[in-house]
Amino acid sequence: MGILQLLKSQFLCHLIICYVFLVSGLIINLLQVCTLPLWLVSKQLARRINIRLGYCVSSQMVAALEWWSGTECTLYTDPKSYPLYGNENAIVVLNHSFEIDFLCGWTFCERFGVLGSSKVLAKKELSYVPVIGWMWYFLEIVFCKRKWEEDRRTVAQSLQNLQDYPENFWFLLYCEGTRLTPKKHQISMQVAESKGLPKLKYHLLPRTKGFWVTVQNLRGNAAAVYDSTLNFRNNETPTLLGILNGKKYHADLYVRRIPLDLIPEDEAECAAWLHKLYQEKDSFQEHYTQTGRFPGPIVSPPRRPWALINWLFWACLLLYPLGLLFAQLISSGSVLTILASVALCTAGWFHAFTPKAKSPCTGCNSPSFSLTIVFVLNVP
Ligand SMILES: CC/C=C\C/C=C\C/C=C\C/C=C\C/C=C\C/C=C\CCC(=O)SCCNC(=O)CCNC(=O)[C@H](O)C(C)(C)COP(=O)(O)OP(=O)(O)OC[C@H]1O[C@@H](n2cnc3c(N)ncnc32)[C@H](O)[C@@H]1OP(=O)(O)O
Numbered sequence: 001m002g003i004l005q006l007l008k009s010q011f012l013c014h015l016i017i018c019y020v021f022l023v024s025g026l027i028i029n030l031l032q033v034c035t036l037p038l039w040l041v042s043k044q045l046a047r048r049i050n051i052r053l054g055y056c057v058s059s060q061m062v063a064a065l066e067w068w069s070g071t072e073c074t075l076y077t078d079p080k081s082y083p084l085y086g087n088e089n090a091i092v093v094l095n096h097s098f099e100i101d102f103l104c105g106w107t108f109c110e111r112f113g114v115l116g117s118s119k120v121l122a123k124k125e126l127s128y129v130p131v132i133g134w135m136w137y138f139l140e141i142v143f144c145k146r147k148w149e150e151d152r153r154t155v156a157q158s159l160q161n162l163q164d165y166p167e168n169f170w171f172l173l174y175c176e177g178t179r180l181t182p183k184k185h186q187i188s189m190q191v192a193e194s195k196g197l198p199k200l201k202y203h204l205l206p207r208t209k210g211f212w213v214t215v216q217n218l219r220g221n222a223a224a225v226y227d228s229t230l231n232f233r234n235n236e237t238p239t240l241l242g243i244l245n246g247k248k249y250h251a252d253l254y255v256r257r258i259p260l261d262l263i264p265e266d267e268a269e270c271a272a273w274l275h276k277l278y279q280e281k282d283s284f285q286e287h288y289t290q291t292g293r294f295p296g297p298i299v300s301p302p303r304r305p306w307a308l309i310n311w312l313f314w315a316c317l318l319l320y321p322l323g324l325l326f327a328q329l330i331s332s333g334s335v336l337t338i339l340a341s342v343a344l345c346t347a348g349w350f351h352a353f354t355p356k357a358k359s360p361c362t363g364c365n366s367p368s369f370s371l372t373i374v375f376v377l378n379v380p
C-alpha cells in the first residue's frame, strides 16, 4: 500500500472530510432558510441561488468520488445524443443496484453542468435527513410516501411546479422503488409471475405509476427519457465507506436518449412500455456480464475542477476553527474530556458507516444524522 493510499484510509482524514461536509452543509441549510423571504419577491432568483447553494453540498460528495477515491466513470452513449446532455430537461431512469448509484448519477450531473438543479423522486423519509434532506426541500425535490392514493396528487403537483424552472434539470426516477437485494428480487419476481410478466435477472419489477405520473406531468417540459444502466467493473460492490477509504472503482453507465413523444400517454400502455424497457435493461446487464462492457461507443465527459475547488474552499474556511478547538482541548489537560471526545467520534463513525438493520431511512442509514450528533456533542 502506497503512502497516499495509507493516508486515505486514516480515520482522521475521514473525520476531517465528514466534518467539512456536515458543518458546511448546516451553514448552507441556514443560508437556504435565509432565501425564504426572497421567494416572495423573486422566485426565479431564489431558485437560482438555491441551485448554487445545493451545488456546494452535493459537489463535495462528487469530489470525494472523483478526486479522493479517483473513481473513473465511463459513459457509453450515442455520440449524436451527447451534445443534448445538459442542454435540455430530461427524466433519467436508473437501476437501483448499488449503494453509490446516486453518487455516480451526481457525477454525471456535475460533468454536464446540471448538478445543482438535479432532481429525484425520493421517499419522504429522506427529507428529514440533515444537510441533504433539508437542502432538497429548497431544491424542490419531489417526495413520495409510496402510498399511491396520496402520491398521485402530491407528486403531480410538485412536478407541475417545475414547469417554469429557470435552469435545465435532470429528474431521476428509480422505478424499482427500492435498492435491489436477493430477497426483494425473489418477492418481486413472484409479483411478475402473478402478473404474467417475464422475469428479470438483474432488476426488480419496475413500479409503473411514478413513471407514468412523471412523464404525464413533465410533457412539454422535459424533452426525453435517458434510459441509464449502471454497472461496476470486476463485479465490485462499491460503498460510501470504500469511497471514504480512497478505494478506486470503475463505473460504466450506458445511456439511451428516448424522446418523450415516443412514450404512450395512456396509463396501461405506458406501464407496458416501462416493463419492456426493463426487459431491455436486463439484456444490457446480461451483455455487460458476458463481455465486460455495454453496447455502443464510449463518449466520456472529463471531470471538472469545480467540485474540488468548492471542497478546498470549505476546508480552508472550516479547518481553522477546528484546529483551534483541538488546541483548546489538548491545552485543557483534561484526560477525561479528551478520551470522551475520541470515544464519541469513534462511536459516531461506526454508527454512521456500519450496516444496520432496517431503519426508517435505510439505504443511507442516516450517516449524516449520526455524524451531526457526534460533532454537536463535541462542541465544548
Ligand atoms: C447522461 C447521463 C445520464 C444519467 C445520469 C444519471 C443520473 C443522474 C440524475 C439525477 C441525479 C439526481 C439525484 C440523485 C441523488 C440522490 C438520490 C437518492 C435517493 C432516492 C431514492 C429513493 O428514495 S427510491 C424510493 C422512492 N421512489 C420510488 O418509489 C419511485 C418508484 N415508485 C413508484 O413509482 C410507485 O408507484 C409510487 C411511489 C408512485 C407509488 O407507490 P405505491 O406503493 O403506492 O404503488 P405501486 O404502484 O408501486 O404499488 C402497487 C402495485 O405494485 C404491485 N406490487 C406489489 N409488490 C410489488 C413488488 N415487490 N414489485 C413490483 N410491484 C409490486 C402491486 O401488485 C400493485 O400493482 P397494480 O398493477 O395493482 O398497480
Ligand SMILES: CCCCCCCCCCCCCCCC(=O)OC[C@@H](O)COP(=O)(O)O
Pocket (backbone or CB within 6 Å): 017, 018, 021, 060, 061, 064, 096, 102, 123, 126, 132, 177, 178, 179, 240, 361, 362, 363, 364, 365, 367, 368
Ligand atoms: C464527502 C462527505 C461524505 C459524507 C457522507 C454523508 C452521506 C450522506 C448520504 C446521503 C444519501 C442520500 C441518498 C440515499 C439513497 C437512499 O436512501 O435510497 C433509498 C432507497 O434505496 C429506498 O429505500 P428503501 O426504504 O430501502 O426502499
